[in-house]
Amino acid sequence: MFSLSNGKITVKVxxxxxxxxxxxxxxxxxxxxxxxxxxPIPQQRSQSYGNAILDWLSDxxxxxxxxxxxxxxxxxxxxxxxxxxxxxxxxxxxxxxKKKSDLLIRTGSxxxxxLTRKYKLHASKPIxxxxxxxxxASDFIVPFIWGEHPAYELKESxxxxxxxxxxxxxxxxxxxxxxxxxxxxxxxxxxxxKSGGTVDLSTISGEKRERLAYIHxxxxxxxxxxxxxxxxxxxxxxxxxxxxxxxxxxxxEGFPWFGRTKITAVEPASTWPSxxxxxxxxxxxxxxxxxxxxKSCWTTFAVSSLPGKRLTDITGINQKGEFQTxx
Numbered sequence: 001m002f003s004l005s006n007g008k009i010t011v012k013v014x015x016x017x018x019x020x021x022x023x024x025x026x027x028x029x030x031x032x033x034x035x036x037x038x039x040p041i042p043q044q045r046s047q048s049y050g051n052a053i054l055d056w057l058s059d060x061x062x063x064x065x066x067x068x069x070x071x072x073x074x075x076x077x078x079x080x081x082x083x084x085x086x087x088x089x090x091x092x093x094x095x096x097x098k099k100k101s102d103l104l105i106r107t108g109s110x111x112x113x114x115l116t117r118k119y120k121l122h123a124s125k126p127i128x129x130x131x132x133x134x135x136x137a138s139d140f141i142v143p144f145i146w147g148e149h150p151a152y153e154l155k156e157s158x159x160x161x162x163x164x165x166x167x168x169x170x171x172x173x174x175x176x177x178x179x180x181x182x183x184x185x186x187x188x189x190x191x192x193x194k195s196g197g198t199v200d201l202s203t204i205s206g207e208k209r210e211r212l213a214y215i216h217x218x219x220x221x222x223x224x225x226x227x228x229x230x231x232x233x234x235x236x237x238x239x240x241x242x243x244x245x246x247x248x249x250x251x252x253e254g255f256p257w258f259g260r261t262k263i264t265a266v267e268p269a270s271t272w273p274s275x276x277x278x279x280x281x282x283x284x285x286x287x288x289x290x291x292x293x294x295k296s297c298w299t300t301f302a303v304s305s306l307p308g309k310r311l312t313d314i315t316g317i318n319q320k321g322e323f324q325t326x327x
Contacts, residue, residue: 001013001014001015001016001022001054001307002015002095002098002103002285003063003232004100004101004102004103004104004124004128004201005100005101005121006100006101006121006123006124006125007121007124008026008125008126009024009026009121009122009125009126009127009128009303010023010024010025010026011023011024011119011121011128012027013103013111013119014049014063015092015093015095015105016089016092016160017089017092018062018065018089018090018093018107019066019088019093019103019105019117019119019137019196019310020063020065020066020089020112020191021063021064022034022062022063023063024064024128024301024316026230026232026303027128028325029227029230030153030254031145031227031232031301031303032062032063032064032150032151032152032153033062033063033151033152033261033262033263034061034062034063034148034153035061035260035261036061036087036259037061037256038087039089039126039256040057040058040256041120041183041279042058043055043058043059043089044059044090045092051220052074052083052293053059053084054073054217054255055084056083056084056085056089057088057200057255058176059090059255060256061225062151062153062188062263063083063150063151064150064151064291065085065088065089065146065148065149066088066089066108066117066132066146066148066149067085067086067088067089067141067145067146067147067148067149068086068087068088068115068134068144068145068146068147068271069082069087069088069109069110069111069113069134069144069145069146069277070082070083070086070087070144070276070277070278071084071086071145071269071270071271071274071277072084072273072274072275073194073273073274073275073276073279074276075100075240075275075276075277075278076128076278077111077143077277077278077281078111078142080110080111081110081205082110082111082276082277084143084166086146086151086323087109087110087180088107088109088115089149091109093105093107094106094107096116097281100129101118101120101121101123102118102119102120102121103322104116104117104118104119105117105118106227107252108137109144109259111142111143111144112136112137112138112142113134113137113142113144113252113289114134114135114137114248115132115133115134115136116133117130117131117132118130118132118134119133119139122213122321124306125299125302125305125321126303127300127301127302127303127320127321128300128301129298129300129319129320129321130148130299130300130301131296131297131298132146132296132297132298133240133293133294133295134146134218134287134289134294134295134296135292135293136289136291136292136293136294136313137284137290138289139291139292140289140291141288141289141291142289143277143280143281143286143287143288143289144261144277144286144289145195145269145270145271145276145277145280145285145287146240146270146297147241147268147269147270147271147288148234148236148241148246148265148268148269148299149265149268150265150266150301151247151262151263151264151265151266152227152263152265153261154204154225154228154262154265155204155216155229155262155264156204156205156206156244156249156287157203157204157226157228158202158203158204158226158227158264159202159203159204159225159226159227159311160189160201160202160204160223160224160225160230160266160314161202161222161223161224161225161311161314162188162215162220162222162223163218163219163220163228164187164188164254165187165188165191165215165216165217165218165219166185166186166187166188166215166216166217167185167186167187167188167190167191167201167203167213167214167215167216167246168184168185168186168228168272169181169182169183169184169185169191169211169212169213169214170182170185170212170214170273170274171183171273172195172212173326174210174211174212174249175237175249175252175254176210176252176253176254177209177210177212177250177252178209178210178211179193179194179195179199179209179211179216179250180192180193180194180199180211180213181193181194181204181284182194183213186198188202189202189203192295193212197252201213201246204264206248206306207250208250208251209248209250210248210249210250210252210297211246211247211248212245212246212247212248212274213214213245213246214243214245214246214272214273215243215244215245215266216242216244216247216256216272217242217250218238218242218243218244219283220238220316220317221235221236221237221238221241221268221316222235222236223244223266224233224304224311224314224317224323225245225266226248228306230303231303231304231306231309231311231314231323232301232302232303232304233301233302233304233314233323234266234268234299234300234301234302234315234317235299235300235302235317235318235319235321236297236298236299236300237297237299237307239271239297240268240270240295240297240298241270241297242270243268243269243271243272244266244267244268244273245265245266245267245269246265246266246267247263247264247265247267247272248263248264248265249261249263250262250263250264263311268299270285270286270287271283271286272285284314286290286297298319300312300317300318300320300321301321302322302323303316304323306323306325309323309325313325
């Protein structure tokens with residue numbers, strides 16, 4: 001586990017799990033869901049659970065994973081089985097360089113692709129800039145998808161702000177606490193419910209809930225969150241991640257949650273729904289990279305220092321982590 005700090009923000013990165021970000025703290029505020037469970041036993045330290053999703057979840061303790069070269073369901077591409085959410089987030093990576101406030105990691109994948117991922121803190125502000133590059137090491141064209149998987153633990157009455165846009169609920173019930181209508185369509189922040197009404201997903205309630213929806217075809221690549229202590233936000237490369245996955249696991253009793261989580265995840269993604277790379281190829285959502293070609297993207301996490309501004313005054317966040325507001 002590596003710790004990066006600039007005096008304003010501290011970030012912990014786990015090189016054993018694909019460069020997963022385990023913690024982001026500014027002062028005493030922790031932004032990510034961050035659990036220290038003894039159970040369930042991670043399959044890496046025991047035996048397979050006999051199911052790709054359960055194997056991945058057995059290692060899950062919150063945090064922020066990078067998904068590559070697959071995201072969502074396990075599937076087979078180019079004759080190669082790709083695990084749930086891709087193998088990167090369960091791979092021990094090579095640490096290329098490590099300094100006080102930046103880290104560069106590198107790894108191969110099951111497909112003939114290599115990925116480098118850099119974490120760099122701003123010199124004096126609570127901002128972390130993440131950049132990554134994929135390179136094709138073969139002599140033929142190779143497909144892939146990628147995504148960012150940050151999970152936050154938000155207090156009741158926390159609010160999420162982003163531009164309006166289309167929203168579609170997943171076609172699977174993800175738990176007994178699901179209240180949104182399967183395959184229901186709406187416009188962010190409103191989602192249709194099973195009871196025939198709508199629910200505002202932008203405000204965190206105190207009720208137990210399980211939800212998976214897609215806020216797809218984003219007009220802009222940013223969102224801002226008021227967690228009751230600070231306003232923070234994410235911005236990203238919209239060409240790489242034109243969609244968002246919205247996932248809530250608040251009080252669900254299934255594996256591996258067992259009623260212990262208060263997760264709200266808002267995840268930039270290259271594809272939707274979460275059916276994996278083969279489906280993305282069929283839906284024309286996959287990236288295809290030529291021999292020797294490189295493809296790069298960026299994501300920025302920033303904590304706002306704007307005094308006296310309401311969340312709805314924020315009109316954007318740029319790559320540098322600067323918040324734009326209404327004048």
